[in-house]
Amino acid sequence: MSFRSGRHFLQLPGPTNVPDRVLRAMDRPTIDHRGSEFADLVQGILRDLAETFGGAEHVFIYPASASGAWEAALVNTLSPGDRVLACVNGFFADKWRAVAERLGLDVEVLEGEWRRAVDPDALRTRLERDPDAAIKAVMVVHNETSTGITTPVPQIRGAIDAVGHGALLMVDAVSSLASLPYRHRAWNVDVTVAGSQKGLMLPPGLSFTAVSPRALELHRAARLPRAYWDWSSLLEFNANGFFPYTPATNLLFGLREALAMLHEEGSERTIARHHRLAEATRRAVGGWRLDLYGMLAEELSDTVTAVLMPEGSDAEAFRRTVLDRFDMSLGTGLGPLKGRVVRIGHLGDFNDLMLLGTLAGIEMGLRCTDVPFASGGIQAAMDYLSTTRE
Ligand code: PLP
Numbered sequence: 001m002s003f004r005s006g007r008h009f010l011q012l013p014g015p016t017n018v019p020d021r022v023l024r025a026m027d028r029p030t031i032d033h034r035g036s037e038f039a040d041l042v043q044g045i046l047r048d049l050a051e052t053f054g055g056a057e058h059v060f061i062y063p064a065s066a067s068g069a070w071e072a073a074l075v076n077t078l079s080p081g082d083r084v085l086a087c088v089n090g091f092f093a094d095k096w097r098a099v100a101e102r103l104g105l106d107v108e109v110l111e112g113e114w115r116r117a118v119d120p121d122a123l124r125t126r127l128e129r130d131p132d133a134a135i136k137a138v139m140v141v142h143n144e145t146s147t148g149i150t151t152p153v154p155q156i157r158g159a160i161d162a163v164g165h166g167a168l169l170m171v172d173a174v175s176s177l178a179s180l181p182y183r184h185r186a187w188n189v190d191v192t193v194a195g196s197q198k199g200l201m202l203p204p205g206l207s208f209t210a211v212s213p214r215a216l217e218l219h220r221a222a223r224l225p226r227a228y229w230d231w232s233s234l235l236e237f238n239a240n241g242f243f244p245y246t247p248a249t250n251l252l253f254g255l256r257e258a259l260a261m262l263h264e265e266g267s268e269r270t271i272a273r274h275h276r277l278a279e280a281t282r283r284a285v286g287g288w289r290l291d292l293y294g295m296l297a298e299e300l301s302d303t304v305t306a307v308l309m310p311e312g313s314d315a316e317a318f319r320r321t322v323l324d325r326f327d328m329s330l331g332t333g334l335g336p337l338k339g340r341v342v343r344i345g346h347l348g349d350f351n352d353l354m355l356l357g358t359l360a361g362i363e364m365g366l367r368c369t370d371v372p373f374a375s376g377g378i379q380a381a382m383d384y385l386s387t388t389r390e
Contacts, residue, residue, distance in 0.1 A: 009328035011358045013145045013175055013304035014198035016348030018254075022201055025257035026250045033249055039241025041252055046238060048259045049208070052178055052200075052267075053192055055185030056210035060234050061255075063248035066174045066195030069207035070099050072229035073170050073191040074137075077215055079223040080104050082136040085126065085167070087118040087156075091146035091334040096139055096172060103224060108135070114337075115295040117151040124159035127167070137168040137190075143176035146334040148306035148343065149294045150180060153187045161188075168215060174198060178262055179274045179303045179347045190215040196251065199270075199303065201258045201348045206251050271302075272390040277346045277355050278302035280381040284359045287380035288366065288373040293341055303347035304331065308340060313371045315342045322365035328358065352385050 010017050031037050050056045062068050078084065084105050086097035089112030100107045110126055112118050118140055127135065138160060143150045153171055160169060168190040173182050177192075178199030184192045189212065196206035211219075211231070219231050233244045262270060282300060285292055285307055293306035309315040316339050319330050331343030344362070346355060359378050366373045 004327055006327070009326070009354075009358060009361060011345045012329055012331045013343055013345035013347065014195070015204050016198055016201060016345060017350065017354075018203055019201055019258075019261065019349040021261060022254045022257050026254040028250070028253060030249045033247055034242065038249065041256060042238070042241040042243075042247075045252060045256055045259065048263065049255075050210070052259065052262060053173075053185075053194070053208075053210040054183035054187075056192070057213045057216055058231075058235065058238070059208050059210045060231055060238075061243075061247075061252075062207045062209075062229070063205060063245075063251070064207050065204055066172075066193060066207045067095070067099070068229070069193040069195065069209050070096050070172070071103070072207075072209050072231075073193050074100055074103055074105065075222075075224040075226040075229050076209070076219045076231045077168055077170075077191065077222050078105060078136055079221075081106055083108060083134045084137045084139060085110055085123075085135045086139045087123065087141075087151075088112060089116065089118050089147070089151070090114055090141065090144035090149065091337070092144060092172065092174070093139075093141040094335070096141065100139065105224075113295075114147055115149070115293060117149055117296075117299040118156060120152075120155040120159040123156060124162050127160060127163045127165040130165065133166050135165070135167045137170055139170045139172075141172040141174075142182070143173070143180060143301050143303060145175040145304055145331075145343070146306070146337060147293055147341075148301045148304045149299050150176065150301045151299075153182075153189065157188050168218065175301075175303050175347070178267075178270065180301075181271055184210050185212075188212070196255065199347055200255065201261070202251060202254045205248055206255065269390055273351075274302045274347060276385070276388060276390055277350060277352070278305065280352075280355060280384045281305045281344055281346050281359070283384050284362075284377035284381040287377035288363070288375075290373055293337070303345070305344045305346065306337075307342050307344065309342060310372050313369070315339050318342060318365055318369045318371060321369050322361055325368060326361040326364060328361040330362070356381065356385070
């Protein structure tokens with residue numbers, strides 16, 4: 001590899017661009033993870049982190065990717081053979097389902113349309129047919145990163161409550177936390193799973209489970225084998241600002257800085273910024289006369305836009321060209337969407353001109369690969385951005 005000047009554009013829907021402030025915060029010697037400076041660091045983080053989730057009884061931090069937190073959510077609350085209902089409307093929801101299966105849970109799938117949000121009516125109907133409450137947990141992905149579709153969590157909670165069903169609500173907020181509105185406590189979510197490498201603007205390597213009092217209570221009786229992921233031992237150590245193993249200290253320095261940055265911006269502005277940049281992206285796609293993968297405007301994600309490439313155009317060849325020619329990474333199509341969909345990540349540390357650079361790279365890539373499109377996407381985005389504010 002020879003030197004390429006300028007910054008690489010990392011326009012994946014995670015990992016996202018890591019801001020200089022976070023990079024600098026991590027660029028320091030690792031400290032003793034059993035000393036008082038470390039305890040202060042962790043106690044401060046635990047206080048501020050819960051706010052990012054919209055309030056939580058506790059947020060457990062793991063030195064693991066978000067897939068680890070998927071597993072932690074399940075092993076800490078369930079027992080062998082318990083039935084769980086996995087709402088599957090995309091690649092990541094399906095991967096979480098597979099984790100539950102491998103743990104020996106009795107997994108039932110509520111099959112959804114990949115181009116739509118999870119259907120709360122279908123969920124309610126299924127739960128109505130479970131009068132003995134055999135279903136112990138409902139698993140939902142808030143923002144399906146593979147398809148660019150957001151499921152309204154309050155509607156999912158509403159479907160469970162409408163039947164008075166006692167299943168735990170587990171939500172994957174990996175690509176929505178700190179970017180889309182999220183209210184763990186007010187929405188009465190029992191376990192929220194998240195990761196560091198998306199809206200939190202950190203490198204990959206940390207993941208989280210935020211829990212409700214009920215999840216903690218059920219945890220005490222849950223019997224799936226657990227060791228590394230065990231909330232009880234984490235709680236015991238966290239009470240004094242420590243971990244029962246060697247933590248990812250420098251990522252925690254970065255997390256403290258990222259939380260400070262989010263606090264400075266304020267969650268309403270963070271959410272408004274993501275919405276506005278997403279809207280500009282959608283207008284660009286419309287201007288190019290390309291199709292969005294999602295079917296309904298109100299279900300489209302404000303953190304990632306999935307573009308369905310025209311019949312006969314290879315999404316992977318397009319992505320490769322954009323990378324080779326313009327040094328920009330776009331998200332690949334996952335699972336059955338490989339070759340058909342390109343995903344534009346517009347979350348985390350991102351602003352108007354970064355978006356316009358991204359869109360320019362896409363439009364030039366479309367030209368270079370002979371994808372049929374109309375010019376006018378960038379103009380549509382500029383018209384929108386120059387006439388609106390957060
Ligand atoms: N859930 C969602 C919605 C995701 O987008 C991802 C990764 O992109 C994951 C879970 C898995 O996260 P990780 O790759 O950090 O294990």
